[in-house]
Amino acid sequence: MNKATKHVSKLFAAMALAGMASYSVAADTIKIAMAGPVTGAVAQYGDMQFIGAKMAIEQINKAGGVNGAQLEGVVYDDACDPKQAVAVANKIVNDGVQFVVGHLCSSSTQPASDIYEDEGILMITAASTSPEITARGYQLVFRTIGLDSLQGPTAGKYIAEQVKPKNIAVVHDKQQYGEGIATAVKQTVEAAGYKVALFEGVTAGDKDFSALIAKLKRQNVDFVYYGGYHPELGLILRQAKEQGLNAKFMGPEGVGNADISAIAGEASEGMLVTLPKAFDEDPKNAHLVEAFKAKKEDPSGPFVFPAYAAVQVIAEGIQKAGSTDTDKVAEAIRSTSFDTPTGTLAFDEKGDLKDFSFVVYQWHANGTKTALGE
Amino acid sequence: MTEPLYYFIQQLLNGLTVGSTYALIAIGYTMVYGIIGMINFAHGEVYMIGSYIAFIVLAALALLGLDSLALMLIGAFAISMIVTSAYGFSIERVAYRPLRGGNRLIPLISAIGMSIFLQNVVRLAQGSRDIAMPSLITGGWSIGPEEGFHATLSYMQLVIFIVTFITMTALTLFISRSRMGRACRACAEDIKMTNLLGINTNNVIALTFVIGAALAAVAGVLLSLYYGVINPYIGFMAGLKAFTAAVLGGIGSIPGAVLGGLLLGVTEAITAGYFSTEYKDVVAFSLLILILLFRPTGILGRPEVEKV
Numbered sequence: 182m183n184k185a186t187k188h189v190s191k192l193f194a195a196m197a198l199a200g201m202a203s204y205s206v207a208a209d210t211i212k213i214a215m216a217g218p219v220t221g222a223v224a225q226y227g228d229m230q231f232i233g234a235k236m237a238i239e240q241i242n243k244a245g246g247v248n249g250a251q252l253e254g255v256v257y258d259d260a261c262d263p264k265q266a267v268a269v270a271n272k273i274v275n276d277g278v279q280f281v282v283g284h285l286c287s288s289s290t291q292p293a294s295d296i297y298e299d300e301g302i303l304m305i306t307a308a309s310t311s312p313e314i315t316a317r318g319y320q321l322v323f324r325t326i327g328l329d330s331l332q333g334p335t336a337g338k339y340i341a342e343q344v345k346p347k348n349i350a351v352v353h354d355k356q357q358y359g360e361g362i363a364t365a366v367k368q369t370v371e372a373a374g375y376k377v378a379l380f381e382g383v384t385a386g387d388k389d390f391s392a393l394i395a396k397l398k399r400q401n402v403d404f405v406y407y408g409g410y411h412p413e414l415g416l417i418l419r420q421a422k423e424q425g426l427n428a429k430f431m432g433p434e435g436v437g438n439a440d441i442s443a444i445a446g447e448a449s450e451g452m453l454v455t456l457p458k459a460f461d462e463d464p465k466n467a468h469l470v471e472a473f474k475a476k477k478e479d480p481s482g483p484f485v486f487p488a489y490a491a492v493q494v495i496a497e498g499i500q501k502a503g504s505t506d507t508d509k510v511a512e513a514i515r516s517t518s519f520d521t522p523t524g525t526l527a528f529d530e531k532g533d534l535k536d537f538s539f540v541v542y543q544w545h546a547n548g549t550k551t552a553l554g555e
Numbered sequence: 556m557t558e559p560l561y562y563f564i565q566q567l568l569n570g571l572t573v574g575s576t577y578a579l580i581a582i583g584y585t586m587v588y589g590i591i592g593m594i595n596f597a598h599g600e601v602y603m604i605g606s607y608i609a610f611i612v613l614a615a616l617a618l619l620g621l622d623s624l625a626l627m628l629i630g631a632f633a634i635s636m637i638v639t640s641a642y643g644f645s646i647e648r649v650a651y652r653p654l655r656g657g658n659r660l661i662p663l664i665s666a667i668g669m670s671i672f673l674q675n676v677v678r679l680a681q682g683s684r685d686i687a688m689p690s691l692i693t694g695g696w697s698i699g700p701e702e703g704f705h706a707t708l709s710y711m712q713l714v715i716f717i718v719t720f721i722t723m724t725a726l727t728l729f730i731s732r733s734r735m736g737r738a739c740r741a742c743a744e745d746i747k748m749t750n751l752l753g754i755n756t757n758n759v760i761a762l763t764f765v766i767g768a769a770l771a772a773v774a775g776v777l778l779s780l781y782y783g784v785i786n787p788y789i790g791f792m793a794g795l796k797a798f799t800a801a802v803l804g805g806i807g808s809i810p811g812a813v814l815g816g817l818l819l820g821v822t823e824a825i826t827a828g829y830f831s832t833e834y835k836d837v838v839a840f841s842l843l844i845l846i847l848l849f850r851p852t853g854i855l856g857r858p859e860v861e862k863v
Binding site for chain 2: 220221222224225355381382383384386387388389390391392393395396398399412415416419420423424425440443444446
């Protein structure tokens with residue numbers, strides 16, 4: 182051992198003593214990676230996922246852990262960037278973590294899940310809704326949220342049966358999630374006999390939508406479905422109001438958070454949005470909502486409870502399998518059902534939930550929402 | 556058949572609005588290139604900082620209970636220009652001046668490093684999320700019939716045109732009439748000779764960075780008022796578009812930067828309006844490639860004279 186490596190090893194020893202003691206007791210802890218955006222434009226969705234997963238870990242540990250072992254959550258930041266998601270996935274492999282709750286953005290989850298499947302890591306996403314993620318026959322990939330192919334038709338059906346607009350436009354952000362869901366909505370309303378006047382993509386991160394809005398105005402569009410996230414839709418709403426476009430807007434759960442009201446202000450009043458059922462309003466979750474509020478965390482985000490459920494499924498899966506061998510855990514998850522705060526969850530062969538429903542909400546300018554029905 | 560005409564006018568107005576701000580940012584690229592032949596890739600970040608300062612100033616003034624819109628705007632422009640200029644000056648001092656005279660690639664790498672540094676500083680200081688503020692200037696004029704489609708010129712768009720016009724006129728007068736402006740032009744022609752004639756070229760270069768930063772701050776204030784949303788990443792795309800505008804117009808030429816900015820903005824709006832929003836950037840950048848194929852120096856650029 183030369184001088185330099187001695188130095189380094191001393192440093193590591195010091196680090197281990199100074200609080201990274203978890204490495205030395207690895208036998209008694211099961212690490213769960215929580216992967217999602219800590220930074221970037223959609224970091225608030227990451228937060229929802231992290232607080233849900235952390236709460237589940239905390240409560241499971243308090244109740245004695247899993248087969249005598251304690252769970253330990255480690256946060257990894259993918260910034261909702263597919264390239265960084267792959268780097269994160271590789272880091273998770275290197276860190277020897279076997280269970281992942283994440284990622285958040287479908288476009289990040291997809292490339293990362295390739296790596297997890299190859300390396301025998303079990304992944305449950307609480308937020309990625311793209312159908313392709315579970316359509317590749319992977320054994321170790323699950324999700325505790327519904328699919329775009331479910332959310333799109335819910336929105337499409339609502340448009341066709343309740344809103345009955347004269348002239349529909351469908352806009353998306355050209356990303357896997359946004360375009361996927363927009364396509365599903367388009368197909369549903371077309372099947373119901375409506376014609377889509379305009380189907381067009383915008384660039385995520387763009388700030389100027391005036392040209393698009395002028396076009397919508399010219400074609401007398403009175404209903405716009407937007408597949409994507411809130412930063413773009415917020416600006417579209419705001420600029421549409423300034424340019425005097427009289428249309429109703431609707432979006433998927435990616436637009437349903439208070440930030441859209443901060444961006445669009447008054448223009449966000451009356452927007453429609455499909456969200457998973459509001460689990461925090463379910464009376465049987467009252468104690469959990471209290472626990473979040475005690476920590477000054479907001480349990481109302483759409484991914485908080487699915488993330489909680491994801492950790493719970495992993496924990497109970499390990500318990501049932503009697504080991505942390507991911508193949509056995511995956512088998513256990515498929516063969517049973519779990520009683521979680523998001524309902525009784527059962528998984529199909531693909532790793533999707535057998536039953537999940539989205540609800541249409543009306544959004545208000547103060548960041549709140551009211552349910553309009555399923 | 557007036558509807559297509561009003562639609563065209565609307566798209567033209569939309570394009571000119573975006574184009575004006577591209578032009579303001581593009582001037583920073585073009586002036587620096589004209590004098591020291593270097594592309595200041597951190598310039599987009601300077602624009603982003605200008606936007607943040609405008610936000611902070613407006614929020615602070617609103618908090619102090621100031622309710623005069625004109626005073627708020629003047630305050631935002633003044634403070635943002637001063638602070639952003641200080642950034643421009645410091646960037647040149649810290650990241651470029653020590654490297655001047657060496658290989659041309661070295662300051663370029665330093666600029667990219669500076670860009671990443673500034674982006675992350677703002678991210679850490681202000682958070683990475685979008686910050687939004689309500690529209691301060693609302694309303695506008697309708698052009699065309701009451702019924703059916705009519706073009707709208709919002710007051711905000713008008714403010715953008717007026718401020719851009721005033722800024723450009725002031726800059727042109729400064730460059731063509733003032734002593735320092737003459738020194739700038741002399742440096743652009745032959746920096747070594749200018750130095751020999753007793754002009755402190757270091758000061759001229761510093762001034763160039765300060766002017767570029769001040770104009771970027773103007774664009775920052777205007778765009779943050781117009782869109783109402785900023786985040787630490789807006790500098791990248793804005794910088795890229797402005798750089799394109801500068802190259803399109805002929806890098807090194809100030810009228811070229813203005814023309815390039817407006818042309819790029821209008822091309823984008825027309826493409827989005829008549830074809831598809833999806834192809835906006837494709838068409839804009841194809842235009843750049845075409846112009847560079849047939850006019851490698853850009854629309855108004857002069858062919859580079861071999862300096863002995």
